[in-house]
Amino acid sequence: MxxxxxxxxxxxxxxxxxxxxxxxxxxxxxxxxxxxxxxxxxxxxxxxxxxxxxxxxxxxxxxxxxxxxxxxxxxxxxxxxxxxxxxxxxxxxxxxxxxxxxxxxxxxxxxxxxxxxxxxxxxxxxxxxxxxxxxxxxxxxxxxxxxxxxxxxxxxxxxxxxxxxxxxxxxxxxxxxxxxxxxxxxxxxxxxxxxxxxxxxxxxxxxxxxxxxxxxxxxxxxxxxxxxxxxxxxxxxxxxxxxxGVAGVGGGRVLHMDARADAEGVRVRDVAADHAKTRSIADDPIIEVRDVAYRYPDTETAVFRHLDLTVRTGEVVALMGRNGAGKSTLARMLCALARPQSGGIVVDGIAVARMRDDGPSRMLSRKERERLRRVVGYVMQHPERQLFAETVAEDIAYGPRNQGLDAEEVSRRVDRAMRLLHIGHLADRSPFDLSGGQQRLVAIAGVVACHPKVLVMDEPTAGLDELAVSRVHGLIRALKERGVTVLVISHSREEAQSLADRIVTMESLEGRDADGSSAAADGAGQGGSARVRSAHDGDMGRDENRGGTREGTGSAPSASRGWVQRLDPRVKMLATLVLMFSAFAIGSFWQLLLAAALAVAIGCASRIGVRRLFRSVHMFLLLFVLCGLLNVFFVRSGNVLVNLGPVPITDDGVRIAVLYACRFAVVIVIGAMFLASTTPTAMTDAFESVLKPCSRFGVHTQEIALVMSLALRFLPTLGDEARAIADAQSARGGSIETGSFIRRIRAMAAIVVPVFAGTIRHADNLSLALDARCYEEGVDRTHWRVMRIRGRDIVACVVIMAYLAALAALPYIGR
Structure with a gap:
């Protein structure tokens, strides 16, 4: 060599x-x-x-x-x-x-x-x-x-x-x-x-x-x-x-979910696994899914429509399909962690979702949820999101304790679960210090200790070596012999055939090969899940409309995007700040009307849907509007309209409260429209450009902008992890959804540690990613996005100045 x-x-x-x-x-x-x-x-x-x-x-x-x-x-x-x-x-x-x-x-x-x-x-x-x-x-x-x-x-x-x-x-x-x-x-x-x-x-x-x-x-x-x-x-x-010690590949009854299911519905094929049955399966169904439809929030693209599935008591089912096809979504719906838009789901006689044509079914009652948590166990795809106790033994004990069992029975269940998965030596270790494979085994043990009648496992062997895979397979076979109904989400047909009783394939009625398989699932290219997953979670057209794209680099025609999206991000950022601060100068009905008219005009020019905008701001909007309305209790001037005990409510108080509430609403809506029409990348580029003069005084503007960019990029990810941990607690009967107010607060506090651990993990990986991409502090970088002030930016500035002039002149008109 x-x-x-x-x-x-x-x-x-x-x-x-x-x-x-x-x-x-x-x-x-x-x-x-x-x-x-x-x-x-x-x-x-x-x-x-x-x-x-x-x-x-x-x-x-x-x-x-x-x-x-x-x-x-x-x-x-x-x-x-x-x-x-x-x-x-x-x-x-x-x-x-x-x-x-x-x-x-x-x-x-x-x-x-x-x-x-x-x-x-x-x-x-x-x-x-x-x-x-x-x-x-x-x-x-x-x-x-x-x-x-x-x-x-x-x-x-x-x-x-x-x-x-x-x-x-x-x-x-x-x-x-x-x-x-x-x-x-x-x-x-x-x-x-x-x-x-x-x-x-x-x-x-x-x-x-x-x-x-x-x-x-x-x-x-x-x-x-x-x-x-x-x-x-x-x-x-x-x-x-x-x-x-490297695992082979492997899937039983397989639900092959083609992500391209369309309005015509889906086709379900039952295929019996080719291994011998060692136990009889009851005829009565324990899971019934009828005509279920689901789409992700903020999108119009369905994950699936007209989904039907029946699972019998004691049956082992393998759910298979492409990434993004909806397997995990279906698993979450079975556990009442997600609700379909329509259709019905019944698990062990519990109506998890009821058939309705006018919207999602009602939430389960507290008693129904408590019963469902005893029936269904859920092992998530990412085990690190399912661990939240200080030690492995404590984490495994979490579910049994929530079932109200005495300490002796809880201890027995914990020991039995650790023996089944050969992790007894980890009992006193922190689950956050374990390897990914060990974390997965601990997560499985924590669910098994709850003794569920139905166990849903989302890719339980992903990333495991051969020894760990054999332990999980052995556990599934042991549960199968006990009559537990098991749903295994897997990408391995060999695994499904070795473990499960039947293979159920759900296919789109379009794009099927001659042999009956789905072209989207088996074909190459960008069909199926890759394309539809992107559309589900935020369709490409909407992503383009969020702005920040550079003209002349192969982007969609400018006419396909809103006028506001095409503004220079520096102009948008400064204009938004000016408009938000100027809103606090509004003191009359006519000024408020002018501000509302401008906000509506900006919304129309940015082509942001009202429903989408409201969903993004409704919590903040409600909070600030309520803060504004509180002024009704503190203003004493004007004529008294009514007395609430010792507190007089005056006409001036009502007027000021409504004015303040509307001002807050204008501020929130304008800020939300800026965020919705500008990508985080464009925001940070604009922020860096605006701050650049400060670099002469030793301010690290480039690094500040990068931190801002990464925060905007990863805060939603951490939010997703927090929700996943809350779901994990709920799936094991945690009090975050069914307990008293105090117990819910304590359960929410327990989320802090795993979210903090997730933040550290992301930070470590991000540090490596920046090294891998050759980022160095203080080194001059070139920029792909070239920001230029164009005619439309000048027009926008003129409009803003005219608005400010009108806002200032209105109080004097008619005097």
Whole structure:
């Protein structure tokens, strides 16, 4: 092997997270050649992710020798920061959870972030955006919001972001762990094309079939690495995976949910699994879903319509389908954590949703919810969102305690659940200090300890090694023998066939192959979940209409977007602040009428729907309006209309209260319209531009703008996690939805710790993402978005000035 062909060289690399008490990597030697594809395999906790980060130049080892792309970044003298910075310019890293490395809410802006950090010129950034998106087949989504895409699309955006940096080495940490087979195939096709062009690829994987694409398989165990196949191919791939403790793929009764279900409804096929039945299944149904329809909030696109499903008592069902098809949504509806727009759902005689044509069914009563929580157990897709106690044992005990069991029975259930999943040695550990695989097992144990009659498991084996997978499979078989009804959401048909009783396939009536399978589910390209998921969570048209796009770069025609969206974001930001502050000068009915007229005009010009606008502000609007109305109790001037005890209500008090309430409403609505018509990226670009003069006085305007951008990007994510944790508490009978006021407050307080842990996790991953994208504090960056003042911006400024003049003149008219 010649030195010219070597791109990565590691010798005797050691790494520890606890100052040498234990070694995650313990003497790793590895050489990677140019254009090779290496698969890193091994059991959970073997050091694969840590090694991938060392290879990507994102962490430095404690000792050893590391050469990345000809840069000696670490040797006996320690880490060399300048060499690390140089190496990272040619190495791209894609994380297991791509949402943690997406830094903006517009795809092309996210792709541009790396080249901006490399100070690539504007035209060069444009060429790189176009080429990288074309390479991953995402050119049509350049102005969509990547945070609202399916997992497969997000992975492709993450890969495109690395390609735009002209990376010669691509390091991927389990990029397909949470993807359906079609999404996995899409990612593998992209990697095949990249390797054909000479890109070196290093990938951590738990999937056996992905080894067929590798030149070499490297197994990690106990902190050491060993080649288990060579450059002549991967004929020993199966043995390698088994030796490494890597799980195979696998799905029983499968509900294959095609995300393209349309107004004509869906087609359901029952397919019996091909394994022998060991137990009889009762004829009476325990789950009945009838004519259910659901769509995500703020969208008109249905996830599914006319969905029918019957599950018999004691049956094991595997739900399958593409990412974004609605599997998790259906699971949440069965647990009363989401409500359909129409249709009926009955679980063990409990009407979770009732058939209605005029809107969603009523909420369950407290007693009905308490009963449902005893019947249905729910293991979520992301286990870290289901853990919130101080120790593993306490977390597992949470559900049984909420069932009112005595301490002795709670202890028995906790011990039994830990034995079933072989996690007794973790009893006194904090669930937040565990590996992802261990967290998943703890989350499952916490639900099993509740002894549910129906167990819903959302991808329970995703990201687990072979040993952990076998434990989960053994648990499902044990529950099956006890007569528990189990629904397993899985992306593996082999797993379904080995565990479940029947396979149920739900397909769109359109786009079906000749053999009856769904073209959307089995085909390539951007069909099915990837495209519809984006449409569900915020359709592409709406994302484009949020503004911040640059004309002349392939955007939709300007006429398709509202006039306000096309304004320079600096003009919008300053105009919004002026309008919001000027609202507090309103002191008469005519001034209020003028402000309301302007707000309506802005709404029409921005094409923001009234319903969408109200949903985004109704809580703040209600709060501030109530604050305004409180003035009725504190104004003493004017004629007394009525006395409420010792408090007189005067006509001046009523007038001022209404005026204040309306002023607050104008402020909130104008601010909401600005947020709805401007992307976070455009806001931060404008903020940085406005603050730029302050940089002469030592103010780090670029860093302040980046922090603002990341806050706008991740605050909704943290909000989603808080809601997920609240749902997890509710699913285990927590008092957050059924307890007294005091108990609900305590339950809400318990959310703080896991949300804080999630914030730290996101912050750590984000720090790595910024390093991977070559961001450096204080270094001059180029900018993809070029802000220019145009004619429409001047018109907007004139309109605002005319409004301010009229607002100031109105009090004097008629005097």
């Amino acid at each position: 010649t030195a010219q062909n070597t791109v990565i060289a590691l010798r005797d690399v050691r790494f520890s997270y606890d100052s040498g008490a234990t070694w995650v990597l313990d003497g790793v030697d590895l050489t990677i050649r140019r254009g090779e594809r290496i698969c890193l395999v091994g059991p959970n906790g073997s050091g694969k992710s840590t090694l991938s980060r060392v290879i990507a130049g994102l962490v430095a080892p404690d000792s050893g020798y590391v050469d990345l792309l000809g840069n000696v970044v670490f040797d006996d003298s320690g880490a060399h920061a300048s060499a690390y910075r140089a190496a990272r310019r040619g190495i791209g890293a894609v994380f297991q959870r791509p949402e943690d490395q997406i830094v903006t809410t517009v795809t092309e802006d996210d792709i541009a972030f790396g080249p901006e950090n490399l100070a690539v010129d504007h035209d060069g950034i444009g060429r790189r955006i176009a080429a990288s998106l074309e390479a991953v087949d995402m050119a049509d989504s350049r102005r969509s919001d990547p945070t609202r895409m399916s997992g497969g699309q997000q992975q492709r955006v993450a890969i495109a972001g690395m390609l735009a940096m002209d990376s010669t080495v691509l390091v991927l940490d389990e990029p397909t762990a949470m993807l359906d087979p079609q999404g996995r195939a899409e990612v593998m096709r992209v990697l095949d094309a990249l390797q054909a062009k000479g890109t070196t690829i290093v990938m951590v994987t738990h999937h056996r079939d992905e080894l067929a694409h590798a030149d070499r398989v490297v197994r990690l165990e106990h902190g050491r690495a060993a080649d288990v196949s060579d450059d002549r191919g991967v004929a020993c791939a199966g043995d390698a995976m088994h030796a490494a």
